[in-house]
Amino acid sequence: MPVTRGFRGRRRPEGDATRVPPGQYVVDEFPVLSAGPTPHVPLSEWTFTVTGAVDAPRTWTWEELLALPAEDITTDIHCVTRWSKLGTAWKGVAVDVLLDEIETAAEYVTAFCDGGYTTNLPLADVVDGQAWIVYEYGGEPLEAEHGGPARLLVPHLYLWKSAKWVRGLELTEDDEPGFWEGLGYHNRGDPWREERYWSD
Amino acid sequence: MRVTGAHRETARSRTLLLDVPGWPGHLAGQHVDLRLTAEDGYHAERAYSIASPPESAELALTVERVDDGEVSSFLVDEVRVGDELELRGPVGGYFAWQVADGGPLVLLGGGSGLVPLVAMLRHRAASGGDVEVHVLVSARSPADLLYRDELDGYAAAGLDVRVTLTRTWPDDWAGGTGRVDRAGLEAVVPGPGREPRVYVCGPTGFVEHVAALLVELGHDPHAIRTERFGPTGG
Numbered sequence: 355m356p357v358t359r360g361f362r363g364r365r366r367p368e369g370d371a372t373r374v375p376p377g378q379y380v381v382d383e384f385p386v387l388s389a390g391p392t393p394h395v396p397l398s399e400w401t402f403t404v405t406g407a408v409d410a411p412r413t414w415t416w417e418e419l420l421a422l423p424a425e426d427i428t429t430d431i432h433c434v435t436r437w438s439k440l441g442t443a444w445k446g447v448a449v450d451v452l453l454d455e456i457e458t459a460a461e462y463v464t465a466f467c468d469g470g471y472t473t474n475l476p477l478a479d480v481v482d483g484q485a486w487i488v489y490e491y492g493g494e495p496l497e498a499e500h501g502g503p504a505r506l507l508v509p510h511l512y513l514w515k516s517a518k519w520v521r522g523l524e525l526t527e528d529d530e531p532g533f534w535e536g537l538g539y540h541n542r543g544d545p546w547r548e549e550r551y552w553s554d
Numbered sequence: 555m556r557v558t559g560a561h562r563e564t565a566r567s568r569t570l571l572l573d574v575p576g577w578p579g580h581l582a583g584q585h586v587d588l589r590l591t592a593e594d595g596y597h598a599e600r601a602y603s604i605a606s607p608p609e610s611a612e613l614a615l616t617v618e619r620v621d622d623g624e625v626s627s628f629l630v631d632e633v634r635v636g637d638e639l640e641l642r643g644p645v646g647g648y649f650a651w652q653v654a655d656g657g658p659l660v661l662l663g664g665g666s667g668l669v670p671l672v673a674m675l676r677h678r679a680a681s682g683g684d685v686e687v688h689v690l691v692s693a694r695s696p697a698d699l700l701y702r703d704e705l706d707g708y709a710a711a712g713l714d715v716r717v718t719l720t721r722t723w724p725d726d727w728a729g730g731t732g733r734v735d736r737a738g739l740e741a742v743v744p745g746p747g748r749e750p751r752v753y754v755c756g757p758t759g760f761v762e763h764v765a766a767l768l769v770e771l772g773h774d775p776h777a778i779r780t781e782r783f784g785p786t787g788g
Contacts (some may be wrong), residue, residue: 356638356640358637358638358639360633360637360641361590361591361628361632362596363597363624364624376601377597385758386758389649389780390765390778391768391775435601436599460708469775499762505626533648537646537648
């Protein structure tokens, strides 16, 4: 690739290469990127629903979600806008718990959210301990601007897949592009393969 | 692609003009990814909003230097006319406006968040300028205000363009001062009944504050499109 005259750049510290995907740089702060206003739904009205290609939809209230077995998750997160944040600490419920005992022929899932945001994922990317519905960050309730009261966390994919303000999962037999996936961003979004845009 | 022109906008920002062979065209509000490569192969890539309208032959990017920004400081202080840069795009189809989308168009920009909004203003002007538009720009001081002469020109031509300064302002400053508040927003944004298309761009604090006020004022959250620039703009 062509060298940019005069550009030297700043190398990341040695040892990061196994944790920082190509084209990413590490930040200490936690940037906020959203396509619209931050929604605020009272917890008394909040529910989480698994619906779509299932025998019967299942719904949890906020209290019921908190009563489910929770995990502490420490993980690195990677935003398609090129920042990565290492060692973030979350608490939440594995998607496996929410899908437990659900019979489905679906191979895909669409997360749906307050504010109308959606994102699509292969079901295989949200099971087997790879995805959670998280409600705490750094030991505190998850702030609204970072997706609280609860967001999806799928840390092995770019962060737009970790939908903020998530309210449920729709299981689908066909793959249906979500919000950014319909606007030029990659359908799967694996940061290690730099799956940023349609053309990648 | 080649840098064909460069001019300083403020002490911290500069506009680069680029000749991009095979540019597929863009929508006002979209951005590009610029990639810089060092001699040893190290590279860094960042997104920058396009300031030029789709009608412009050259692509204009206005870049603001962020503290410790390895890419932005290079682009603001070191790039020269004739240099070659690698570019990818356009990117982003949501924070975009075209004349056919109609109005009333409302553009609310904080700091360098004005860049994609000025592309919309330029697009509007280039295509006849019939769409009703309301603009509110928040800057720290007169010296930090991007496109000042151009904004004055729009105001002189009768557009509703307001500037509010948040930190320092001259004694004879006739515009707004301090943080944008509910009353200030209500004065510039047509009521929800008129279904304005609202674009908000700036630092996270500005965008969160303004978008929340708009929802309070009864605007449909789906009619409010936001884009945030943070210190990680790099």
